[in-house]
Amino acid sequence: MGRYIVKRLISLVPIIFGISVLVFTILHLVPGDPASIMLGTSATPEAIKVLRQEMGLDLPLVQQYLQWMGGLLQGDFGVSVHTGEPILPEILSRFSITLQLTVLGALFGWLFAIPLGIISAVRVHSSVDVVVRLFAMLGISVPNFAIGTLLLLGLSLYFGWFPPIDVVSFWEDPAEAWQVFVLPAITMGIVLAAGVMRMTRSAFLETLEKDFIRTARAKGNNQWIVIVGHALRNSSIPIVTIAGMQIGYLLGGSVIVEQLFSIPGLGQYILDGIYQRDYPVVQGGVLFVALVFVLVNLLVDVIYTWIDPRIKY
Incomplete structure (x- = not known):
């Protein structure tokens, strides 16, 4: 039984990896820019660009995903872009x-x-x-x-x-x-x-x-x-x-x-x-x-x- 449980726990790795890729991809396909939403309709393009850089949204998607997964492996789920608090x-x-x-x-x-x-x-x-x-x-x-x-x-x-x-x-x-x-x-x-x-x-x-x-x-x-x-x-x-x-x-x-x-x-x-x-x-x-x-x-x-x-x- 113990051996079976260990095998099942190991099998969680590819499952969670697949779910993470799916969730990450779907979210970034959703229309709308978080920086524009946070700053409102009166924000200037320069302000939006600066906020996107601060949030890391200007990076390629692969690099954004790798940074996110790197944090997860260290127990860091990231920080909310809306409140600035740990997630x-x-x-x-x-x-x-x-x-x-x-x-x-x-x-x-x-x-x-x-x-x-x-x-x-x-x-x-x-x-x-x-x-x-x-x-x-x-x-x-x-x-x-x-x-x-x-x-x-x-x-x-x-x-x-x-x-x-x-x-x-x-x-x-x-x-x-x-x-x-x-x-x-x-x-x-x-x-x-x-x-x-x-x-x-x-x-x-x-x-x-x-x-x-x-x-x-x-x-x-x-x-x-x-x-x-x-x-x-x-x-x-x-x-x-x-x-x-x-x-x-x-x-x-x-x-x-x-x-x-x-x-x-x-x-x-x-x-x-x-x-x-x-x-x-x-x-x-x-x-x-x-x-x-x-x-x-x-x-x-x-x-x-x-x-x-x-x-x-």
């Missing part, structure tokens, strides 16, 4: 907020989706199964910004629940943090729950037809003992796979939710960088999210061996 401390600070939101949204989605998916599989073709499948279809079809807008209008503005307050960490004040994160977490969790629910139902339907399930039932075991003690673990591989992938998608998809609920997380930080043509912020933020996504996938692979000891690396 990495800001990314880590914002990521802690995004991580809390993502974990809460994932917990909500899993605790809601897995039990309903199991019940839907056990009571296949029943009215409960139809309702669960309909909810899953709606969760996949409706975008998260629409769900978040409805929650804001219905619960926050109309009923006055969860009023807008400053963002605080769960470590500082759990009660106040709950009021801040509950609506965006539900927004993210509903989308996650839809996919996990469908996968849980499909995995259980397949597992319940296996011979070892028939044997467990023939021994006179209770229905829920058969489901929890035998079927659950053997159905967990595809569930864990999609859950791990969606954690990465939640981290990346938090941009819209954070913007909608005015949460100063990493997603909003990257979005502000896009608006301001702040290349170092966007490059560093996207690369950081990609690294976390790949590490989550590695963790999922490690969990496989705990669920099914027959899996060897």
